Amino acid sequence: METNIDNGMARDIYLDNAATTRPDPAVLAAMARADSDCYANASTVHRMGVAAGRLIERARASVAAALGAELPEVVFTSGGTEANNLALKGAAAALADRGDHLIISAVEHPSVSRVAQALACRGLRLSIAPVDREGVVDPAAVRSLLTGRTILVSVMHANNETGAIQPLHEIAMLCRAQGALFHTDACQSFTRRPLDTRGLPADLVTVDAHKLHGPKGVGALYVRRGLRLTPLLDGGGQENGLRSGTYNTAGITGFGEAVALAMRTDAAAITTLRDRFEARLAAAIPDVRINGPVGNRLGTISSVTLPRPDAKTLLHSLSRQGIYLSAGSACAAGRTEPSQVLLAMGLAPEAALRTVRVSLSRFTTEQEVDAAADALARAVREVGG
Amino acid sequence: MIVAPETLDLSGVPCPANAARALLRLEGMDPGSLLRIIVDDGEPVLNVPPALEQEGHALLSKEPDAGRWVLLLRRG
Numbered sequence A: 001m002e003t004n005i006d007n008g009m010a011r012d013i014y015l016d017n018a019a020t021t022r023p024d025p026a027v028l029a030a031m032a033r034a035d036s037d038c039y040a041n042a043s044t045v046h047r048m049g050v051a052a053g054r055l056i057e058r059a060r061a062s063v064a065a066a067l068g069a070e071l072p073e074v075v076f077t078s079g080g081t082e083a084n085n086l087a088l089k090g091a092a093a094a095l096a097d098r099g100d101h102l103i104i105s106a107v108e109h110p111s112v113s114r115v116a117q118a119l120a121c122r123g124l125r126l127s128i129a130p131v132d133r134e135g136v137v138d139p140a141a142v143r144s145l146l147t148g149r150t151i152l153v154s155v156m157h158a159n160n161e162t163g164a165i166q167p168l169h170e171i172a173m174l175c176r177a178q179g180a181l182f183h184t185d186a187c188q189s190f191t192r193r194p195l196d197t198r199g200l201p202a203d204l205v206t207v208d209a210h211k212l213h214g215p216k217g218v219g220a221l222y223v224r225r226g227l228r229l230t231p232l233l234d235g236g237g238q239e240n241g242l243r244s245g246t247y248n249t250a251g252i253t254g255f256g257e258a259v260a261l262a263m264r265t266d267a268a269a270i271t272t273l274r275d276r277f278e279a280r281l282a283a284a285i286p287d288v289r290i291n292g293p294v295g296n297r298l299g300t301i302s303s304v305t306l307p308r309p310d311a312k313t314l315l316h317s318l319s320r321q322g323i324y325l326s327a328g329s330a331c332a333a334g335r336t337e338p339s340q341v342l343l344a345m346g347l348a349p350e351a352a353l354r355t356v357r358v359s360l361s362r363f364t365t366e367q368e369v370d371a372a373a374d375a376l377a378r379a380v381r382e383v384g385g
Numbered sequence B: 001m002i003v004a005p006e007t008l009d010l011s012g013v014p015c016p017a018n019a020a021r022a023l024l025r026l027e028g029m030d031p032g033s034l035l036r037i038i039v040d041d042g043e044p045v046l047n048v049p050p051a052l053e054q055e056g057h058a059l060l061s062k063e064p065d066a067g068r069w070v071l072l073l074r075r076g
C-alpha cells in the first residue's frame, strides 16, 4: 500500500499516536548510521565493539537524563511489554520470601494486567484498585489494599485510552511507608509529563521508544539502585545480568535520539490542538462526552463517546477518507468487546462501543484535527438519529 | 591556573561500557584537558587504556589504588 502520496486523495491524517508514532527522520538517520557503521557486537572489547558500546551508552545517558536516573538504573529491553513483565515477574520472583500480594489499578495496559493475572494463577494474591468516573485511582483505595505481604503496586502514569494522569506521588509514598515496591508504566507519558525519579519514590518505571517517535521493539526499565530483580532472560549477562541478549544497537540508538528530540518538544502546542479538536467536535455534535479528567490528562489523547454510530463503523468510514484513529486500545483491535478501561470508569458497554480515541503528536497540524472533527461530525449526522 | 582534573568513576562498569563512557566524557571536554578515570582491576584495566589511546587520547599515568586503578588521560 502506498501512503502519503498525492494520488488525488488527501494526505494521510494519522491520529493514532497512542498506538504508535511515526519515527522522526533524525531517528531513522541515526539508526541507519548505527546499523551500517557500528554493527559490531556492543559487548565486545575491540575498537568496533567499543564504537557500538559508545552508541548504547550515549542512548543510556539520554534516557537516564530524562528520568533523573543514574546510568546503571536504566535497563534496555525489547519494549514496554518486556519492561512491564520484568518489573512484575522479576520482583515477584526476587521477593517471594517477603510477600505474596500484588496490587494493580483497574486501567492498566494488558502488559501489566495480564502479567498480574498470570502471577495470580501461580499462587500470588492480586488486588485491583478501582478508578473513579474519570479513570483516576483513589490513593485511599490503594492504602486500604496494602498489607505487610504486598510485594509490589503497579499504577500507570498516564492511561493509553483516556490520557488520565494518576496520582503517582501519593501512591508511591504509601508504598514506601508499607515497604512495598512501586512500579509505574510510563510508556504514554514519558517525556510528555515530568517524571523525575529523584523526586518520585518509584522503584521501577517502564518507558518505551515507539510512543515518542522512536523505533518499535525498544524500551527500558528504570530499576532503582540496589533493587534486585530476577531476570526473565538469562544468557550473556548484558545489562548487569538483568537482560541478556546481543544489544539492539540501532534500536537503542534511535531510542536515545528520540528521547533527546522529545525533551525539546512543545507539549503545550499539542494540547492546544487537542483542545481545538474537542471544541470543534462538541460544537458540531452537542452530545459528545469527553472521557477522562479534563484538566489532568495527557495533551496528546482525546477519548470521545459519540451519540452514534458504533466506533468500528466510524473507524472504517474515516479510514476510507484517509483519517486514522482508534476504537479502544490498539491491542484490543480485532475484537469488538468494549474497552475494559472505559467499563472500569463506569461507562455502559454500549457507550464504550461508541467511543473513539484520537491521539496527536508533534507532527499533527491544525488542518488535520479540523478535518478529523468535521469527518466525525459528518459520520454521526449521516447515521441520523 | 592549574585545575584539578575531573574524575570519572567507572568501578563496577563492565567492558566495553566503561571505555564507551570514558570516550563520551572525553569527547565533551576541550582538547588537551585532563581526566582521571577509575577502573576495576582485571579486564577493565587491560581494555580501557588501549581503547582510549586508539581514539587519539593520551594515557599519562596508571596507578594501582586499593584494588582498582587510577588512569590519567589527556584528551586528544
Ligand SMILES: Cc1ncc(COP(=O)(O)O)c(C=O)c1O
Residues within 6 Å of the ligand: A018, A019, A078, A079, A080, A081, A082, A084, A109, A111, A156, A158, A159, A160, A185, A187, A188, A208, A210, A217, A218, A219
Ligand atoms: C501504557 C502502555 N504500556 C505498555 C505498552 C506496550 O509497549 P510495547 O508495545 O513497546 O511492548 C503500551 C503500548 O503498546 C502502552 O500504551
